[in-house]
Amino acid sequence: EAQVTQNPRYLITVTGKKLTVTCSQNMNHEYMSWYRQDPGLGLRQIYYSMNVEVTDKGDVPEGYKVSRKEKRNFPLILESPSPNQTSLYFCASGRNTEAFFGQGTRLTVV
Amino acid sequence: TQLLEQSPQFLSIQEGENLTVYCNSSSVFSSLQWYRQEPGEGPVLLVTVVTGGEVKKLKRLTFQFGDARKDSSLHITAAQPGDTGLYLCAGSLNTGTASKLTFGTGTRLQVTL
Numbered sequence: 001e002a003q004v005t006q007n008p009r010y011l012i013t014v015t016g017k018k019l020t021v022t023c024s025q026n027m028n029h030e031y032m033s034w035y036r037q038d039p040g041l042g043l044r045q046i047y048y049s050m051n052v053e054v055t056d057k058g059d060v061p062e063g064y065k066v067s068r069k070e071k072r073n074f075p076l077i078l079e080s081p082s083p084n085q086t087s088l089y090f091c092a093s094g095r096n097t098e099a100f101f102g103q104g105t106r107l108t109v110v
Numbered sequence: 111t112q113l114l115e116q117s118p119q120f121l122s123i124q125e126g127e128n129l130t131v132y133c134n135s136s137s138v139f140s141s142l143q144w145y146r147q148e149p150g151e152g153p154v155l156l157v158t159v160v161t162g163g164e165v166k167k168l169k170r171l172t173f174q175f176g177d178a179r180k181d182s183s184l185h186i187t188a189a190q191p192g193d194t195g196l197y198l199c200a201g202s203l204n205t206g207t208a209s210k211l212t213f214g215t216g217t218r219l220q221v222t223l
Contacts, residue, residue, distance in 0.1 A: 004152075033211075043153070043198065043213040090152050097141045097160075097202045099211060101152030 002027045006091050006102035013081055013109055021076045021105050023091030031094040032074040033058070034066065036087040037104075043090070049074055081109040113137050114201055114214035122220045123189055131184045131217045133199035140202050142175055142182045143211070147196040189221045 004025045013019055025032065033048035035058075045058030049068040063085055065077040074093075078085060086109050092099040117132045133142070141160040145153035157166050159175035159182065166173045170193075172185040182199055199214045 035213075040215065042215040043200075045211070092152075097143065097158055097211075098155050099143075099153075099200075100155070103152050104150070 002100070004091055004093050004100055004102035006089075006105050009103065009105060011105060011107050013107070015082055015109055016080050019078050019081060019107075021078075021089060021091075021107070023074045023076065023102060024072050025074075025091075025093035025100070026072065027093060027095075027100065028071065029093035029095050029100075030071065032068065033092045033094070033099070034064070034074070034076045035090045035092065036060065037090060038087050046076070046089075081107075083109050085109050113212045114199055116197075116199060116214040116217050118217060119215065120218050120220075122222070125190055125221055125223050126188050127221075129186050129189060129219070131186075131197055131219070132181070133183070133214050134181045135201060136180065137201065137203065138179050140179075142179070142202070143200045144173055144182070144184055145198040145200060147198060147216075148194075153196075153198055186219075189219075191221050191223060194219055194221050 007022045030051045034046040035043045037043050044060045046060055046064050047058050047066040049055045052068055052071050055066050055068055068074055089105045091102040114135045141158055143158045144156045146156055147153040157173045162177045162179045164175045170187045174183050197217045200211045203210045
C-alpha cells in the first residue's frame, strides 16, 4: 500500500530535550516536506527536499532541522524543543503538484 | 501574510443541502488543489486544477478554477454526513512541483442528519 508513515503519532516531551520525528514513504517520490498545523494558522511548510541531499527552508524553519540521506526517509529534528513548537506535524511526499500526507504527529512540549 | 483566504471558516448544514466554499488570493497559481482532512488524519487530495476556468467534478463535488488562476470554489450538492471534515485549498507557485504549496486556513464543514 502506497503510504507516508510518521512516527511517533503522539509525543510529550520537556523543553530542551532533543527529539526526532521520522518520516518514510514507499512511493519513490523525490519531493518530501514537513508542515505544522496550528489553529487559525493552517498548514505551514517547515522544510522541504527536492531530492537526496537537497533540502530547503519553508515558511517557518526556525528551531527545526532536517536531513535527506535516502530517498524514502526525511526525519524532522528538534535540537532544543520549546513550548511554541507544540503543534500537529505532517510529513508529505509528492509528485508533480500533488502531495500525499502522513497521519500526523501530535507534539506537546512542556 | 496569508496568501490564500478561505470562506467561510465554519459551515454547519443539514443533510441534503447544497454549499459552496471559496478560496481566494491575490497571487496567480500554476495549479490549485483541494484536500479534505478528517480528525486525527492527514489531508487527502481531492482534486487538482491547472487551467484557468477549468471545472472538475467528483461525484457530488464540483471544483472550479478562476479564469485568472487566483481563486477557486468547491460546490457540494446534497451534502451527506460523510462530507464532514476540514476542506483545504492549496496553491502551487512553482510549475511542475509541489515544493511551494501554500495552504489556506481551511473551511470546517459539519453535515448533520
